[in-house]
Amino acid sequence: xxxxxxxxxxxxxxxxxxxxxxxxxxxxxxxxxxxxxxxxxxxxxxxxxxxxxxxxxxxxxxxxxxxxxxxxxxxxxxxxxxxxxxxxxxxxxxxxxxxxxxxxxxxxxxxxxxxxxxxxxxxxxxxxxxxxxxxxxxxxxxxxxxxxxxxxxxxxxxxxxxxx
Numbered sequence: 001x002x003x004x005x006x007x008x009x010x011x012x013x014x015x016x017x018x019x020x021x022x023x024x025x026x027x028x029x030x031x032x033x034x035x036x037x038x039x040x041x042x043x044x045x046x047x048x049x050x051x052x053x054x055x056x057x058x059x060x061x062x063x064x065x066x067x068x069x070x071x072x073x074x075x076x077x078x079x080x081x082x083x084x085x086x087x088x089x090x091x092x093x094x095x096x097x098x099x100x101x102x103x104x105x106x107x108x109x110x111x112x113x114x115x116x117x118x119x120x121x122x123x124x125x126x127x128x129x130x131x132x133x134x135x136x137x138x139x140x141x142x143x144x145x146x147x148x149x150x151x152x153x154x155x156x157x158x159x160x161x162x163x164x
Contacts, residue, residue, distance in 0.1 A: 003037040004070040005029070006061060008045035008080045021046060024076040031074060031105045040070040050083045051131065053091070062091075065098050072101040078109075078120070079127040088124040092117075 007024035043057040
């Protein structure tokens with residue numbers, strides 16, 4: 001079976017906490033070896049959020065799905081692929097249309113059964129919830145900085161003095 005590996009990090013923190021691109025690739029390759037699969041292609045997305053599917057390597061992967069370049073898409077974790085339930089359904093539908101299976105190294109999924117699809121949906125919903133919580137915390141922090149009269153982020157414009 002020919003496998004495509006999709007790995008992604010959006011921040012340096014993820015790389016420091018064990019989700020580095022090299023670590024993901026190593027684990028995915030080890031999984032392929034254990035299954036007797038050939039690694040057909042590795043799609044590496046560095047410094048890109050999974051908030052939507054507008055990512056260069058993901059788009060290249062989807063084009064290769066249509067060319068039937070591989071039989072299974074392997075990710076280290078589902079949240080490396082997407083954090084949106086809607087996007088997950090679209091991606092899984094595309095994979096299914098072209099006969100490509102979906103697997104995660106660290107999570108057990110069987111997208112060919114109703115129970116497996118339910119499980120994937122629940123995990124994706126939790127990933128989306130986590131992303132939305134992060135957005136709320138960041139917005140709350142920025143609003144608090146504004147209330148305190150402090151700079152709320154981004155490059156400081158020339159001539160502006162920050163701090164109290």
